[in-house]
Amino acid sequence: xxxxxxxxxxIVVGALIIGNVFFALNYFLGKAELEQxxxxxxxxxxxxxxxxxxxxxxxxVLQADKEVDFETRLSLxxxxxxxxxxxxxxxxxxxxxxxxxxxxQTSVKKLLEILITKIQK
Numbered sequence: 001x002x003x004x005x006x007x008x009x010x011i012v013v014g015a016l017i018i019g020n021v022f023f024a025l026n027y028f029l030g031k032a033e034l035e036q037x038x039x040x041x042x043x044x045x046x047x048x049x050x051x052x053x054x055x056x057x058x059x060x061v062l063q064a065d066k067e068v069d070f071e072t073r074l075s076l077x078x079x080x081x082x083x084x085x086x087x088x089x090x091x092x093x094x095x096x097x098x099x100x101x102x103x104x105q106t107s108v109k110k111l112l113e114i115l116i117t118k119i120q121k
Contacts, residue, residue, distance in 0.1 A: 046083070047119050053079040054115045062108070088114055 056079055060072045068076075080092045091114055095107035 050118050
């Protein structure tokens, strides 16, 4: 009788250990998958911000038939800052600090190239 009880306890403990290992593996696999999904979601959100800024820049600056007003400049500046990207911000500052039209055109080309590159990554 004692051997049966002992065997039963060993089987129950073994089943509990196997169950814990199973759930621990599922937890760690799920955690890794969640991190990957979060990373992808962050990239999607950044890409949306970059596309929105590029679209706003093209509509309000490149297609403008008059001088860009203060409100538009402010919304563009806020959109650039919202990207929180040093490379884009640096080229934006080069663009806004341009003294000549040729400098501005060069900065625009670089800025658009950077934006497209960021989206492709």
